[in-house]
Amino acid sequence: MIPAAETGPAPVSSPPKKERGTPFLLDFVPLEGEKETRLKPFFDRLREGRLSTTKCPRDGRIDWPPRVTCPRCHTESLEWIDLPDQGRLYAFSAVLGGAPLGMESEVPFAVGLVDLDGAPLRLYGRIEGRPWNELAVGEPVRVETYDVGDGRFFYRFRTVR
Amino acid sequence: MIGRRVALVGGASTPFGVRPTTWTELAQEVGAALFRAMPELRAEDVDSLFVGAAEPERFAFQSHVAPLVAEQMGLQPRRILQRTELACASGQSAIRSAYAAIAAGLSDVAVAVGVEKMNLPDMAEANSAMGCVLDRAWDGPHGATAPPFFAMVAQRHMLEYGTTEEQLAAVSEKNHRFANSNPNAQFYAKTFARDKLLRLPVVAPPLRLGDCSSMTDGAAAVVLVAEDLARKYTATPGWVRGTGQYSDFHNLANAGSLTDWVGMKHAVREALRSAKIETADLDLAELHDCFTISEIIEYEALGLCGPGEGGRFAADGRGELGGDLAVNTRGGLLGCGHPLGATGISQALEVYQQFAGTVPPVRQVSSPEWALVHNLSGSANVHSVMVYQRGQGS
Numbered sequence A: 001m002i003p004a005a006e007t008g009p010a011p012v013s014s015p016p017k018k019e020r021g022t023p024f025l026l027d028f029v030p031l032e033g034e035k036e037t038r039l040k041p042f043f044d045r046l047r048e049g050r051l052s053t054t055k056c057p058r059d060g061r062i063d064w065p066p067r068v069t070c071p072r073c074h075t076e077s078l079e080w081i082d083l084p085d086q087g088r089l090y091a092f093s094a095v096l097g098g099a100p101l102g103m104e105s106e107v108p109f110a111v112g113l114v115d116l117d118g119a120p121l122r123l124y125g126r127i128e129g130r131p132w133n134e135l136a137v138g139e140p141v142r143v144e145t146y147d148v149g150d151g152r153f154f155y156r157f158r159t160v161r
Numbered sequence B: 001m002i003g004r005r006v007a008l009v010g011g012a013s014t015p016f017g018v019r020p021t022t023w024t025e026l027a028q029e030v031g032a033a034l035f036r037a038m039p040e041l042r043a044e045d046v047d048s049l050f051v052g053a054a055e056p057e058r059f060a061f062q063s064h065v066a067p068l069v070a071e072q073m074g075l076q077p078r079r080i081l082q083r084t085e086l087a088c089a090s091g092q093s094a095i096r097s098a099y100a101a102i103a104a105g106l107s108d109v110a111v112a113v114g115v116e117k118m119n120l121p122d123m124a125e126a127n128s129a130m131g132c133v134l135d136r137a138w139d140g141p142h143g144a145t146a147p148p149f150f151a152m153v154a155q156r157h158m159l160e161y162g163t164t165e166e167q168l169a170a171v172s173e174k175n176h177r178f179a180n181s182n183p184n185a186q187f188y189a190k191t192f193a194r195d196k197l198l199r200l201p202v203v204a205p206p207l208r209l210g211d212c213s214s215m216t217d218g219a220a221a222v223v224l225v226a227e228d229l230a231r232k233y234t235a236t237p238g239w240v241r242g243t244g245q246y247s248d249f250h251n252l253a254n255a256g257s258l259t260d261w262v263g264m265k266h267a268v269r270e271a272l273r274s275a276k277i278e279t280a281d282l283d284l285a286e287l288h289d290c291f292t293i294s295e296i297i298e299y300e301a302l303g304l305c306g307p308g309e310g311g312r313f314a315a316d317g318r319g320e321l322g323g324d325l326a327v328n329t330r331g332g333l334l335g336c337g338h339p340l341g342a343t344g345i346s347q348a349l350e351v352y353q354q355f356a357g358t359v360p361p362v363r364q365v366s367s368p369e370w371a372l373v374h375n376l377s378g379s380a381n382v383h384s385v386m387v388y389q390r391g392q393g394s
């Protein structure tokens, strides 16, 4: 079972950085509106600073990414559960070149796999806070939600020390 | 294996590299190369065409590529025509589909062709295309492409087993050296000494430029036929004896161990079991060295050495010609480049040419009988394996 976070981390606003001309339907950020996805609650919670996912009420297991059906029993009645907002770096690297569209100006950036504290989940994401060559496997990070610059929200990790 | 026996009877490749030519022109080139290489093959013999193409929608803004490729190659398939897409393993998927069709009696003579054009005027577009191989909506927004993922694999292998940058460079040096004997390889004319490899720029730490396969333009084609037709085309057929495939996740969160490629072990076991052989029976292997760390873990998953011993296996030269098993004599993805859909076809072509004894002596395996071809795709979340046996009595 996943201990629900008492209070999620506060959302952090970023300056707009989506480049004009990036094709909306080909960019990497998911469609988040009620006309576009059945997972709108996930994105609503991100706006509140809460990272969450779905849990099957029958077997109590969580899945990532969040789903609209259970892959085991196929129920469509899934529950939302907040994920822990702390974790530890399991592995990391950095993108020093060869970035996808719209991310060229963000190079270099660190990415990593984070083991969430108390949840059976290892999530991939950006690692903010310190340059990649100062990171260490095993170091603590926290979950952070942010405005990607065009009104949509996503999540990333930030170093603690 | 069940059904009719199926033989690999020939093939051809275009040069791989940064090519001043379009996706469609590559399909023409490989058609001309195929009919030049196999004068006994007539266009009307070919009843089926399987086109391995990973991302023509992104690289060439073209869908429905199977009939396009048929037209470019001068073929009019009358039994089965389709594209196979499995990212980096799209080419092997074309071969496996051709094999299945012939074994089932639905085709007698099939061409499996792979085409990819990855170098674009705007490489950010090409990098985005590569990001779409992973889970675009959930991992993609963080900037997920192959290099940082395989870099984390390398980091964990180094952490868990003490694998070193020098051991990674041993893989790269070997495969680039083999590519110096392959005129179709992207790095045919470039040499990479180990000390030079260790000074190349870091792409995604700890991986340097020489640890990563390239964005490559190229096409390759092979011909597979039913058992009774093999001798019409070649004296040295490569019989398909085993196949195996396994997929256990897609989103990176569900990868499990980064360093123990369980899916590859499953696929290898199934392919060897169906061929009724063991790893020790193999004479050569084409392993998917998209990154140096991949080949190191593949040594382990293939059972050539124990867990964590792949780095030392590489540094000790046990994957060389004359070592435990000749691995990637073609030059690998590192030396040949990695035009996604064409890679698996090019690997099978190397097997055919090794069996025929027509590769340059510097990479020719002595009287090979058994060969294994492996492709991974995506974040090593799919593994595809085929086993070939050289025809007897020729």
Ligand SMILES: [Zn+2]
Residues within 6 Å of the ligand: A056, A057, A058, A059, A070, A071, A072, A073, A074, A075
């Ligand atoms: Zn369920």
